[in-house]
Amino acid sequence: MNPYEKLKATRKSDRPTSNAYIQEIFDSPLELHGDRRFSDDLAIVAGVGFLGKYPVTFIATEKGKPDLQDRMARNFGCPKPDGYRKALRLMKQAEKFHRPVICFVDTQGAFAGADAEERGQGQAIAESIMEMMGLKTPVISIVIGEGGSGGALALASANKVFILENAVYSVISPEGCASILWKEASPENVAKAAECLHITAQDMKNLGVAEAVIQEDFENFSDMCEMLKNKLIEAVEELIDFSEEDLLEQRYRRFRKFGVFEEEKKGFFRKK
């Protein structure tokens, strides 16, 4: 598949969404609702459960079941500020009880409606990212479908990031990119944008944005989830022994390294 085909594949309604992974991976998962401020955004599913022997908090963007009713109720997986505030509330709760946080990312992006703007979409994402960077408990994120821009990063400012082999992660939707740069989001332009933006799982591995690429096998979904579960347990076991300070340092260094630029070195004038 080329990048555009991969993008389209992540949007197919029969592709497993977060809820399917949650049911397979965690033992006795209990969903917890609401942001305690305004509403319960169903585009975010979150709760507590066991990952093997470890109690964890899970947080996910959920696109909904194939039927339109459920998809609409979940706003097609595009969270509003209330969703990000629910996510943050439960991350803080996880921190309090020293539970690792496991995030599943599958969203076209944060919702771009008038109500979302009114209630501070930008502020909600900004706060989520900043608080995640300071969260004193391990955070592991998995991009299972679409990783759409800031709305995805708000659940992926993590110690480790995994991505499924045909999932995508991008700064802007290829449609948005094509319509800004080339005026029209025709299929050819979108395909070109998808290529130029470097959105595939392999790109993420090469750029260091993801630590591991997870093989897909939707035919044998249980087996695939078993493998993913083991991978998650492995990651939790690696991170759980970190001191709070080391955990924050590891996360900071993980993101600190991103950036490609030229630097002119002027020995005499050069400041630190």
Add this chain to the structure above:
Amino acid sequence: MGVLDKFKSKMDSLKNTYQKIDASVKITCKKCGYEAKAYDLIENFYICPECGNYYRMGARDRINLLTDKNSFKELYKGLTSKNFLEFPSYQDKLKKATSDTGEEDAVVCGTASIGENPCAIFVMDSKFMMASMGSVVGEKITRLFEYAIEYKLPVIGFTASGGARMQEGVISLMQMAKVSGAVKNHSNAGLLYITVLTDPTTGGVTASFAMQGDIILAEPKALVGFAGRRVVEQATKSQLPDNFQKAEFMLEHGFIDAIIPRPELSNVLSELLILHKRSV
């Protein structure tokens, strides 16, 4: 006269020449069509004398207007963007932006004093590729926060941006978390961060360091939002109010602390810096 003083007086005379050239130029207000002499416009804080419309300001102009004379010392010069994804025509856009603005990228960072209060400052320049945030913007601002932690300085940030820079793909997105981590560390050190939102502050910058200030100020009528107005209109399928995503709208909905007219900014910032000084 020491070498440094000579250098400074040279700079002053250069600045004068620059203003003399500008004095003959007339600039037309986009709102009311009034033709103002460039010099008068500078005197008037780049506000149209006729209709009060705020012009967008370049980073240097803003630093000159805001900070104490000769107090600004630039940090992290010499960082330039690289077309590492080989994105079509990115190199040309960078070249054009550099030749239009004289800047290396979309943010200018340094230390300065405002009303004799020292601070670290970054100013984004919307004239450079709409101040989109790529690696250079993220790196310079992150370094500035790290510097401010080391020297225990407050940070004042003037934001303006079309969002993350598409031409650097997901690495631009990562800058949001990178800068946010540095802001968080600065905040944990008990230090003050003030953001001043200027026209336009949108996308990934709104969704990260623009909204992370301890105190968030904005210029009157500045556009502040996450998604673009056109995108919101399509999603909402209805007419949006005129003041939608304006600073006044953000104030009304509780997302900024105050709207400060440009001529008063320097005083307000100075007062805030004094107010946050710890008594010794």
